[in-house]
Amino acid sequence: MNIFPGHMAKAKRVLKENLKNVDLVVEVLDARIPYSSHNKELKDIIKETEKIVVLNKKDLAEQKFTDQWKNIISKKSSCVKVNSVKKSGIDRLKNKMEEKQEEINQKRIEKGINKRPVRAIIIGIPNVGKSALINALGGKSSARTGNTPGVTRGKQWIKVSENIELLDMPGILYPKAEDEDIAYKLVLTGAIDLKKVDTENAAYKLLKYLKKLNRLDAVVEYYGIDVFENEHPYDILPKIGRKRGCLMTGGKVDRNRAATLLVNDYRDGELGKISLEKPGSANYEF
Numbered sequence: 001m002n003i004f005p006g007h008m009a010k011a012k013r014v015l016k017e018n019l020k021n022v023d024l025v026v027e028v029l030d031a032r033i034p035y036s037s038h039n040k041e042l043k044d045i046i047k048e049t050e051k052i053v054v055l056n057k058k059d060l061a062e063q064k065f066t067d068q069w070k071n072i073i074s075k076k077s078s079c080v081k082v083n084s085v086k087k088s089g090i091d092r093l094k095n096k097m098e099e100k101q102e103e104i105n106q107k108r109i110e111k112g113i114n115k116r117p118v119r120a121i122i123i124g125i126p127n128v129g130k131s132a133l134i135n136a137l138g139g140k141s142s143a144r145t146g147n148t149p150g151v152t153r154g155k156q157w158i159k160v161s162e163n164i165e166l167l168d169m170p171g172i173l174y175p176k177a178e179d180e181d182i183a184y185k186l187v188l189t190g191a192i193d194l195k196k197v198d199t200e201n202a203a204y205k206l207l208k209y210l211k212k213l214n215r216l217d218a219v220v221e222y223y224g225i226d227v228f229e230n231e232h233p234y235d236i237l238p239k240i241g242r243k244r245g246c247l248m249t250g251g252k253v254d255r256n257r258a259a260t261l262l263v264n265d266y267r268d269g270e271l272g273k274i275s276l277e278k279p280g281s282a283n284y285e286f
């Protein structure tokens with residue numbers, strides 16, 4: 001499924017261009033779907049550049065699963081759990097960035113190159129919280145360091161600390177929604193517009209995932225409906241619609257409206273903290 005025709009190639013080109021001026025990549029993942037929000041091409045694109053992984057929107061994910069993902073990712077990369085809106089985890093992220101900064105500058109000194117501020121870039125899929133994270137790291141009114149020659153015109157660096165500068169434009173990497181499950185998870189968490197897919201199908205997928213994760217209780221509780229053992233998503237959705245007054249003239253449930261409502265409630269965290277991916281036994285590469 002190619003959801004982003006045209007965008008992908010251009011975004012990759014711009015990212016490669018910006019990476020020439022960058023020493024440190026901060027890859028932002030959605031804590032609810034760390035696997036599906038990670039772009040497997042990133043490794044080849046950033047090559048030897050240092051990387052820190054941020055599990056953002058931790059407030060929307062289940063802590064025990066986020067911790068498990070963090071352990072897996074930490075085997076290869078630094079990893080921090082963050083809520084960019086509430087700015088929680090930001091100090092820990094800054095500490096990790098300082099550690100990397102020291103490593104990078106140490107290597108420079110060993111090569112006989114002068115120490116200088118480390119330049120970082122935020123990278124992630126659409127809507128994952130890149131801008132929120134830039135604001136959390138730099139502060140809205142933080143001093144811009146002005147245009148720097150060699151960087152694509154119009155771009156500026158934000159001072160995160162004495163030794164760290166952050167590109168004020170994030171790099172977008174469009175996910176390759178190579179299988180249907182990845183695509184729907186990206187829809188359900190907001191990286192892909194709901195309008196790009198069949199809304200009802202997205203809602204059925206969500207109910208299917210919740211069933212599989214043993215989390216249908218969240219739907220039962222939030223909407224105040226009854227759900228029977230092994231009840232099909234097709235039969236659950238109209239119960240939600242009826243409760244919420246999503247009706248067509250004649251009193252039939254408007255499934256499309258009910259589906260939109262359910263997906264948006266999940267996206268907004270109204271159903272509570274629900275991770276759509278818990279780590280399995282695969283050999284994950286981040």
Ligand SMILES: Nc1nc2c(ncn2[C@@H]2O[C@H](COP(=O)(O)OP(=O)(O)OP(=O)(O)O)[C@@H](O)[C@H]2O)c(=O)[nH]1
Nearest residue numbers: 056057058082083084085126127128129130131132
């Ligand atoms: N609950 C929660 N919401 C977040 C968090 N970080 C970002 N958001 C919300 O997610 C939405 C997208 O955030 P942005 O910072 O605009 O994401 P982005 O990656 O810059 O998005 P694009 O520029 O469209 O690619 C906004 O509604 C944010 O308020 C977080 O840690 N927790």
Ligand SMILES: [Mg+2]
Nearest residue numbers: 130131132170
């Ligand atoms: Mg943005």
